[in-house]
Amino acid sequence: ETGVTQSPTHLIKTRGQQVTLRCSSQSGHNTVSWYQQALGQGPQFIFQYYREEENGRGNFPPRFSGLQFPNYSSELNVNALELDDSALYLCASSSRGHEEKLFFGSGTQLSVL
Amino acid sequence: SQQGEEDPQALSIQEGENATMNCSYKTSINNLQWYRQNSGRGLVHLILIRSNEREKHSGRLRVTLDTSKKSSSLLITASRAADTASYFCATAGDSSYKLIFGSGTRLLVRP
Numbered sequence: 289e290t291g292v293t294q295s296p297t298h299l300i301k302t303r304g305q306q307v308t309l310r311c312s313s314q315s316g317h318n319t320v321s322w323y324q325q326a327l328g329q330g331p332q333f334i335f336q337y338y339r340e341e342e343n344g345r346g347n348f349p350p351r352f353s354g355l356q357f358p359n360y361s362s363e364l365n366v367n368a369l370e371l372d373d374s375a376l377y378l379c380a381s382s383s384r385g386h387e388e389k390l391f392f393g394s395g396t397q398l399s400v401l
Numbered sequence: 402s403q404q405g406e407e408d409p410q411a412l413s414i415q416e417g418e419n420a421t422m423n424c425s426y427k428t429s430i431n432n433l434q435w436y437r438q439n440s441g442r443g444l445v446h447l448i449l450i451r452s453n454e455r456e457k458h459s460g461r462l463r464v465t466l467d468t469s470k471k472s473s474s475l476l477i478t479a480s481r482a483a484d485t486a487s488y489f490c491a492t493a494g495d496s497s498y499k500l501i502f503g504s505g506t507r508l509l510v511r512p
Contacts, residue, residue, distance in 0.1 A: 292443075321498070330489050330502030331444070344498040378443065388432060388493060390500065392443040 291315060292381050292393035300399045301369050309364040309396045311379030318383060319343070320362040321390065322354060325376040337362055366398075374400045407490060407503040415511050420477040422506040424490030425470075431493050433466055434500070435475050438487045447475075447488075482512045 291314035301307050313320055319338045323331035333346035337356035351367040360381070366373055376397050380390035408423045426433070432451045436444040450457045450466045450473070457464045463476040477484055487507050491500040 319498075321500075323502075328504075330491075330504050331500075333499045333501070336498045338498075346499065376442075380444075388434070388449060389446050390444075392436075392445070394443040 292379060292391050294377075294379050294393035294396050296396060297394065298397045298399075300401060302401050303369055303371060305369050305400075306365065306367045307369060307398060309366075309377050309379075309398070311362045311364070311381075311393055313360045313362070313381035314391050316383060317381035317391065318360050319381065320356055320360065321380045321382070322362070322364045323378040323380065324348075325378060325395070327375070331378055334364070369400045371400050374398060407488075407506045409506060410504070411507045411509070413509040413511065414480055416480060416482055418480055420480050420484070420508055420510070422475045422488055422490075422508070424473045424475070424503050426473075426490070426492045426501075426503070427471065428492075428494060430468070431495060433464075433473050434491045434493070435462075435464060435473075436489045436491060436502075438489065438505070440486075444489065477508075480508075480510045482510050484508060485510045 293312045295310045321336040322334040325331040334348050335345040336343045340356045353365045355363045376395045378392050378395045380392045382390050406425050414420050434449045435447045438444045448459045448464050450464050461478045466473045487505045489505045490503045
């Protein structure tokens with residue numbers, strides 16, 4: 289157990305809808321990263337948040353957005369869902385200065401129909 | 402896009418045997434890490450090796466890094482059925498906030 293919790297565990301949406309995924313960081317961790325993992329692939333970096341600011345972004349369109357709250361929890365929002373957005377979404381926390389080692393949650397499995 | 406490839410894509414061995422997985426990457430790195438994932442859920446950090454290190458051990462795990470060949474290997478000795486999982490290498494460059502993962506090796510350890 290890493291102490292990183294994600295909700296919900298599973299979600300089914302239809303194309304064009306919007307979705308919000310939530311993540312609570314491990315205690316003492318102030319940095320949150322989000323990854324998308326398609327079936328049979330490795331995770332791909334979406335973005336990272338530190339002190340409520342986006343700290344880096346991968347190759348994802350603007351309809352993928354995020355928030356980090358003062359308690360370091362985080363949300364991933366995806367607008368105008370597409371079928372290819374179906375994937376496992378993983379949240380990972382780390383502490384500043386120790387970003388190298390990530391602690392992952394169990395993920396949210398999103399299915400877009 | 403993935404940083405590199407892992408080889409083999411799938412590996413099936415008998416309990417007690419050793420398992421070796423290889424990872425190749427494309428760009429210069431600050432460190433390389435190995436993660437384990439059970440049944441498509443969260444990843445668990447196994448071991449980190451820095452670019453100036455050549456070999457590292459942790460319990461039954463041994464990792465090597467060859468920066469001239471841009472490759473790494475993970476050896477699991479005396480494997481157990483509980484080692485059945487997918488194993489991913491991940492590289493970190495100068496922008497340490499971002500990990501780039503390989504495509505993974507699915508390991509099956511038969512009892």
